[in-house]
Amino acid sequence: MTTADAFALGDAATDARTDTQTDARTDVRTSAQTDTALRFPAGFRWGAATAAYQIEGAASADGRGPSIWDTFSRAPGNVLNGDTGDIAADHYHRVPEDVALLKRLGVSDYRFSVAWPRIQPTGRGPALQRGLDFYRRLVDALLEAGIRPVATLYHWDLPQQLEVLGGWPRRETAERFAEYAGIVGAALGDRVHDWTTFNEPWCAAFLGYASGVHAPGRTEPVAALRAAHHLNLAHGLGTAALRAVLPHPAAVSLTLNLHAVRPLTGSAADLDAARRIDAVGNRIFLDPVFHGRLPEDLVRDTAGLTDWSFVRDGDLAAAAAPVDWLGINYYSPTLVAAAPAAEPGPSPRSPGVAEPSPWVGAQPYVRLLPAPGPRTAMDWPVDAGGLYELLTRLRDELPGVPLLITENGAAYADYADPEGAVHDPDRIAYLHGHLAAVHAAMADGADVRGYFVWSLMDNFEWAHGYSKRFGLVHVDFATQRRTVKDSGRWYAGVIARGGLPA
Ligand code: IFM
Numbered sequence: 001m002t003t004a005d006a007f008a009l010g011d012a013a014t015d016a017r018t019d020t021q022t023d024a025r026t027d028v029r030t031s032a033q034t035d036t037a038l039r040f041p042a043g044f045r046w047g048a049a050t051a052a053y054q055i056e057g058a059a060s061a062d063g064r065g066p067s068i069w070d071t072f073s074r075a076p077g078n079v080l081n082g083d084t085g086d087i088a089a090d091h092y093h094r095v096p097e098d099v100a101l102l103k104r105l106g107v108s109d110y111r112f113s114v115a116w117p118r119i120q121p122t123g124r125g126p127a128l129q130r131g132l133d134f135y136r137r138l139v140d141a142l143l144e145a146g147i148r149p150v151a152t153l154y155h156w157d158l159p160q161q162l163e164v165l166g167g168w169p170r171r172e173t174a175e176r177f178a179e180y181a182g183i184v185g186a187a188l189g190d191r192v193h194d195w196t197t198f199n200e201p202w203c204a205a206f207l208g209y210a211s212g213v214h215a216p217g218r219t220e221p222v223a224a225l226r227a228a229h230h231l232n233l234a235h236g237l238g239t240a241a242l243r244a245v246l247p248h249p250a251a252v253s254l255t256l257n258l259h260a261v262r263p264l265t266g267s268a269a270d271l272d273a274a275r276r277i278d279a280v281g282n283r284i285f286l287d288p289v290f291h292g293r294l295p296e297d298l299v300r301d302t303a304g305l306t307d308w309s310f311v312r313d314g315d316l317a318a319a320a321a322p323v324d325w326l327g328i329n330y331y332s333p334t335l336v337a338a339a340p341a342a343e344p345g346p347s348p349r350s351p352g353v354a355e356p357s358p359w360v361g362a363q364p365y366v367r368l369l370p371a372p373g374p375r376t377a378m379d380w381p382v383d384a385g386g387l388y389e390l391l392t393r394l395r396d397e398l399p400g401v402p403l404l405i406t407e408n409g410a411a412y413a414d415y416a417d418p419e420g421a422v423h424d425p426d427r428i429a430y431l432h433g434h435l436a437a438v439h440a441a442m443a444d445g446a447d448v449r450g451y452f453v454w455s456l457m458d459n460f461e462w463a464h465g466y467s468k469r470f471g472l473v474h475v476d477f478a479t480q481r482r483t484v485k486d487s488g489r490w491y492a493g494v495i496a497r498g499g500l501p502a
Pocket of ligand 1: 051054200329407454461462470
């Protein structure tokens, strides 16, 4: 029996009824709180998401070049247990099995990313046909299964050679990205209608170039600001390149991991701390992409570091190329308070230890605090209220921009029991609470068109290696056996009924 055979939608409906027993749901303070059978509108897009480096493996197959994550993960000390994405979930060789799993879950949409080094091994020059063929096979299998492909062009796997030349702090990387976007759009645009330029450029810029916990592992605050600008520019140039080759109609979007920032108190100092985090965490992307401007307060906050002269005339107008929808990735809120000036705040990951901060211009004025409440295996607080807050903020600030939740989910210490089942009630509770928050935000006017669980399957969780499991599907990395978790069955029930159970 294959793993995909191991469950059926009939089971999912049964399982869906049992989730009323989970009562650890986060309070969402809205009118919908008392509605026990929340239905989503017809046509709501139900999906699951993955990213190339996290699942594909096959790191040097068919001419793929090295990415910054290959280099970073192979260097000792960067990734827990020395894990790499060399094999990952071996998705590269298991597309039929994985698409069958998606079909059994009943998703309408699948969000995946294209690995730039499979298409242009050094980040420039002619496309590798074998790389394009892999994604064409994947897309064809999805379409055959009745699943809409949603393609992300960049989920952090920059070709290593472009990093050698300077990486995202270098302007030319944005130009190279536009070229790559045009190549992939031309090759797949006849069958992919939903495109996302970047996944979470905040992580690429600030975890990659400021705190250094992600590839390429640099700890240069100004380089991180330059990277953020060039990612915005690349988004704009890439959007234009896509629109030039895609048949009409096609949707082009961007996915941001916006921070639901909460000040600890209403004091002026705490409010200012929240403003600083909002500037470098959120508005550094929202303002250029949606308003063609830099946040003035961010420029002020970072004046001691840079005069931003790397922003050239026309860049902000280019970054503001209109998008068809905005993707939101949400996991937990960000609680902040003021820190006494000139005293570095403690690291939220290693309390008491000062370390390079991703919050360029906000440190040393801000302390990030551990938010109260239950936590996932990432030690992230479970708080669906933050998702509601973000969605209603965007309703007010970006009227007319449809929203998709392109990632939401949780890691827990899942394991297959002797009968081969994976029971993950905490994940079911997490998903239920967050879907209720989405529903509440929609009831209050947020234009949310769909929701994607992160992730379809357990995978390489960046600096945590394989130690954190986010999947609806459990992967035994020794055998590559896939087992649908209880949460996968539950989610299938949600999709089948178009909403949360009573
Ligand atoms: O695994 C990541 C994903 O690659 C980007 N968003 C957050 C997820 C969980 O950390």
